[in-house]
Amino acid sequence: MATAARRGPYFCGIDAAMDVVTGKWKSLILWELHHYGTRRFAELRRGLPGVSEKMLIQHLREMEEDGLVHREVYREVPPKVEYSLTEDGVSLNTALAPLGRWGTERIRRIGAEKVSVK
Amino acid sequence: MATAARRGPYFCGIDAAMDVVTGKWKSLILWELHHYGTRRFAELRRGLPGVSEKMLIQHLREMEEDGLVHREVYREVPPKVEYSLTEDGVSLNTALAPLGRWGTERIRRIGAEKVSVK
DNA sequence: TCGGGTACTAACCTTCTGGTAAGTATGGTT
């Protein structure tokens, strides 16, 4: 496995939560899936400018293992796979909301730019 | 610098918030300082079983740069330095609370152990 | 038949993160 699942032992809840959110694109994937409900692999790739296919799959697989993401395969040609959030994924996203607000405030304060879709 | 300050550009608020919380001990430091109000270097070291002095200082310096932590030096011998949270640090900690609750729930669900003080 | 789109997998390589162990300056204690 590229990233070993840790699954504890943990110091505290934040530690446990960070364990599943850490990864360059995970919070963005969470947000995309929450926003669109259901997304195909290529849609996610296009929605996250800069992800490599390798990282996208790796993160999706880990999030599936962690019970945050549901993966639905349609046995068709060309292949079709749909990703969506599980209940845990949705609640995690909800728990991340205040952090998102804090971050948005911070961006305003320090005057950082937001990334624009290249 | 060991860990370059990123300070954007960011995709979104969560991205910006994660940028300052990412680091093996940062959320724990935040929690310790929030809990005790003010802590000396050696107190923090003892409060976070397993941190190396190098990482502790590195994280504290980054958090100071990021405006989360205040560092008060007393010019005495032996040296005395007190760390505390800034307003931003306190509000970040508050924003992390729901995530902590989610993580605690998750620990219960998956039955992971909590780390015990070795 | 060539290129494009689907969803991946594999090999390789670089960068980043964190750990270990040692050293520094100062003074107090034994």
Add this chain to the structure above:
DNA sequence: AACCATACTTACCAGAAGGTTAGTACCCGA
């Protein structure tokens, strides 16, 4: 004189994280 504590700093190293490039199998439209 040796040793402890304070708060660091420095050098070196291992492993994890992430990027790049290419390849797979299948079908469709030009």
